[in-house]
Amino acid sequence: MAESVLIPKSNSQPVKVKQGQSFWPTLGRWSFILPLLIINLIIVIIPSVFGLLLAFTDWSGYGPINFIGLDNFSKLFQDAIFFKSLSNNLIWTALFLTVPIAVGLLGAYMLSGIKRGQILFRVIFFLPYVFASVVNTQIWRQILHPRVGIGPILADYGIPFLDFPIFGTRETALFAVAFVDGWHFWGFLVILYLAAMTAVDAELYEVARLDGASRFQQFRFVTLPSIRPTLVFTILMITIWSSLVFDYVFIMTGGGPANSSEVMGTYLYQNAFQRFDVGYAASVGVMMSLWVMLAVAGFVYLRRRGWDI
Amino acid sequence: MNRKTLFVLLTLFTLLFGGTISAQEVTTVTWWTEDYVDIDALNALLVEPFNAANPSIKLEVIPQTSLDEAVRTAFAAGSAPDILQTPGASFIGEFVDAGLVYPLSSAAAELGWQEKLLPWAYESGILNGELYSIPLTFESMILMYNKTLFEENGWTAPTTFEELQAIAEAAQAQGINPFGYGNSGFQPANEHVVGVYLNNYAGAENVYAALTGEKSWTDPEFAEAIELLRGHMADVNWFNDSLETWFAYGWNEQWTALSTRESAMMIIGTWGFRGADEFFGETTDEWDWAPIPPFSSNLPEYNYMLATGSTLSVNGQSANPEAAIAVLDFLYSDPARVLQIASGYNYGEFVVPLKFAAEDFPEGTDERIARFYADFGAVTAEGRVGYTTWTFWPADADVQLWQEIENVWYGEMTVETYLANHQAVWDEARADGAVPPIPTR
Structure with a gap:
């Protein structure tokens, strides 16, 4: 019996090719993806491997690179700020897996029920997503400004709950930044969920209505199961993106006050560009990559368990 | 090759290489x-x-x-x-x-x-x-103040810590913040006040000794300086009206506060001259500056921090x-x-x-x-100089200094731990030969 090897196919199902089959047609197929592989090698694989190796060095960003074994990781596991950053990333993930998804689902479901003006609302909801983070942060910095923002204005009318430096208070800084980032992000989810909901077979709703299902029951038993692949995909992406969060935190609080809004991304930046400890920063980066790999592994595991995602 | 072709080739050669030759000369x-x-x-x-x-x-x-x-x-x-x-x-x-x-x-x-x-x-x-x-x-740290506000209250630029304290308390009694400043958008602004308190309370001589390794940052005079700053920042709210506002105020807010009498004074570098006219130009008040007075009676004279x-x-x-x-x-x-x-x-x-x-x-x-x-010329010529952190501290020690001070202000880290950490980073930098040059005093 001839031995066989596996080669990838576009639908990700392996195809068995018998050994002894002509070499040239196989090479011809590979040559089509060769440019992509080369680009991938140059801009993804080599920098990734280099970044991984740097985590075992004391490189400052310039000059000689000395390998120091696991010293960076040993330091990392005793670093209270790193663990604070990690826990903030976890809080961030929990926030983004709940609030924007819930609001996005609600927005999409409500929009799916209207015929006139849907495009207008889609544009309005999506608009913050296309604005640069610098623009969004400046808008909200002014809205929530402790002197000229809505806080002091509301306080004048006897509603004082926002009349304090919301980005300058340890207890609220991370949540305030997450709110601004979530505000810009939820419209993106609305568009994704709306597209998925549009594809749901209308007959399913009709049958549910005939069975006496309420709007909520239609949503719970028809819409949600039908858009599950999209929902799980957004959960996966949010989990990955939450480990990489940087821009909104960096611009609005810089990780402060007193590291209260520090996340792994800002801590990495601080070590690489302020302390000139690129090796240590790379070890933080490795931890971020581990997070992403865990998320992807979970996704793959669920697929192998037969989840339709 | 006929003459016409030769002419064309020569012309092309001149245009191409003649241009290149002249470009290479610049x-x-x-x-x-x-x-x-x-x-x-x-x-x-x-x-x-x-x-x-x-x-x-x-x-x-x-x-x-x-x-x-x-x-x-x-x-x-x-x-x-x-x-x-x-x-x-x-x-x-x-x-x-x-x-x-x-x-x-x-x-x-x-x-x-x-x-x-x-x-x-x-x-x-x-x-x-x-x-x-x-x-x-080059820069130095100075005390900028709302001159009109000072004149209306009969205050004069403070020359001692007691005078500074009296003005601060009088201002607070009127609902005016003694100092307006903050680090929003630029977290290293913390080091501006830390450096001033180290130099103006512990004294530039002691700072110089610590910079050159003759003293430890954990010595009592430095601990007292940082504790004084912590108290002003977190206990009596000399800077803006709360510690939280420190993190919410940046360049625009601090200048607006000073020029609109929300605050009376500002400890800032001479780069502040850049903002003074712009913000005071929008009000009828005037600004002025003074040297930062010594914060300790052990220090008889003011100096200028070098930066x-x-x-x-x-x-x-x-x-x-x-x-x-x-x-x-x-x-x-x-x-x-x-x-x-x-x-x-x-x-x-x-x-x-x-x-x-x-x-x-x-x-x-x-x-x-x-x-x-x-x-500045006259005073520094007499050797009355202090040291700014962003000029004379190694990068790593500088970051630790302005970053961990926030934990001290919030009471999450003791002054002793903060300074012990600071000394540890300095020891590492000194061992690595990463200490910037310190001019002989």
Whole structure:
């Protein structure tokens, strides 16, 4: 019996090719993806491997690179700020897996029920997503400004709950930044969920209505199961993106006050560009990559368990 | 080959290679600078005169957002500019260690830069006996205040800590914050106040001793200085109206607060001259400045903290180091030109630490600014100098100093732990040879 090897196919199902089959047609197929592989090698694989190796060095960003074994990781596991950053990333993930998804689902479901003006609302909801983070942060910095923002204005009318430096208070800084980032992000989810909901077979709703299902029951038993692949995909992406969060935190609080809004991304930046400890920063980066790999592994595991995602 | 073809070929050859030959005769020197500069003014006052005086060199000054990061990235890519601008002398050490900076001692000796520059400023660029950088601008910390508010209340600029305290308490009694300042958008602003409290309470002599390794940062005078700052920041709210507001206020807020009497004073560097006219111009109040008084009765006189705001060096990988040196020499050889450029920033930027004479200042220079530079020259000439963290601290120690102080203010870290951590980072930097040069006191 001839031995066989596996080669990838576009639908990700392996195809068995018998050994002894002509070499040239196989090479011809590979040559089509060769440019992509080369680009991938140059801009993804080599920098990734280099970044991984740097985590075992004391490189400052310039000059000689000395390998120091696991010293960076040993330091990392005793670093209270790193663990604070990690826990903030976890809080961030929990926030983004709940609030924007819930609001996005609600927005999409409500929009799916209207015929006139849907495009207008889609544009309005999506608009913050296309604005640069610098623009969004400046808008909200002014809205929530402790002197000229809505806080002091509301306080004048006897509603004082926002009349304090919301980005300058340890207890609220991370949540305030997450709110601004979530505000810009939820419209993106609305568009994704709306597209998925549009594809749901209308007959399913009709049958549910005939069975006496309420709007909520239609949503719970028809819409949600039908858009599950999209929902799980957004959960996966949010989990990955939450480990990489940087821009909104960096611009609005810089990780402060007193590291209260520090996340792994800002801590990495601080070590690489302020302390000139690129090796240590790379070890933080490795931890971020581990997070992403865990998320992807979970996704793959669920697929192998037969989840339709 | 007929004559017509020969003519065409000759013409093409002349056009192609003639142009190339003449282009090669001009050496381009690139200099990346901060993005807040008025590039049109800089081109008119520096670039065009230099290029006119040096036909074989073409100087190009290019503003960059996040200059330090842009330079670092460019170094990694092998395309850094010929003239390196860094945020301060603390930053040049890493580049020097990596062999990326051109040594300037021989050029400086030949061109007489040591005679032209203020001695401490010249010395701040020497690492391991070799000159690697020269300050582009020098600064000091001062006390700016709302002069109109002071006059209406019969207050005068404080010369002792007791006077400062009396004004602070009187201001607070009227609902006015003693100081307006904050770190929103620039977390290292923390170090401005930490440095002032270290120098003005523990004393510059002690700071110098700690910088040179003769004292420990854990010594009681430093602990008392940091505790005094912590109390002012977190207990009595001298800075804005709460610790939280410190993190919410930035450049615009702090100036608005001072010019609208929300606050009475501001501890700030001389770069503050840049904002004074702009913000007070929108009110009927006037501003003024004073030296920061000593915070301890053990210190009889005020001094001025020394600081280089930015430094200039020549890229060690530059193909044209001599041309880059010619640019630096053009700048350092003309005090009047320097002051003309600096006047565009109300003397808050581009104040190259040259030995200025009174006549170098353009006519009509603001009396308050001229008074500062005259007093700074006289006082520092007597050796009454302090030390700013961003000039004389190693980068890692500097970051620890301005970062962990927030934990001290919030009571999450004791003063003792903060200073012990600081000493530990210093020990590491000293062992690595990463301590910036400290001018002999």
